[in-house]
Amino acid sequence: MMINNYIVSQDNKSGLWYCHMKGFPYIPCFGSFCETKSDAMEYAKMYNGLKHNVDRLEWKKDGDTN
Numbered sequence: 001m002m003i004n005n006y007i008v009s010q011d012n013k014s015g016l017w018y019c020h021m022k023g024f025p026y027i028p029c030f031g032s033f034c035e036t037k038s039d040a041m042e043y044a045k046m047y048n049g050l051k052h053n054v055d056r057l058e059w060k061k062d063g064d065t066n
Contacts (some may be wrong), residue, residue: 006047008040019043 009025010017011033017040019032032043034057045052 004044004048006044008037008044010037019047 005022006019006029007022008017008019014033016033016035017037018028018034019040020026020028029043029047032040034040034043039057042052042054042057046054
């Protein structure tokens with residue numbers, strides 16, 4: 001049985017979404033700040049050990065179009 005220990009929250013100051021461990025919203029996961037909640041949820045999936053699309057997100061952040 002898998003326990004989902006990582007969730008997403010929105011930063012009040014910047015408005016960005018980020019992934020963090022449940023109970024620790026003040027400690028974001030490295031590199032997980034995103035403009036959309038769905039992108040931040042991909043990071044949460046990765047940290048929870050589920051199938052994710054983080055590689056695609058990182059590629060999009062770098063500005064690659066190929």
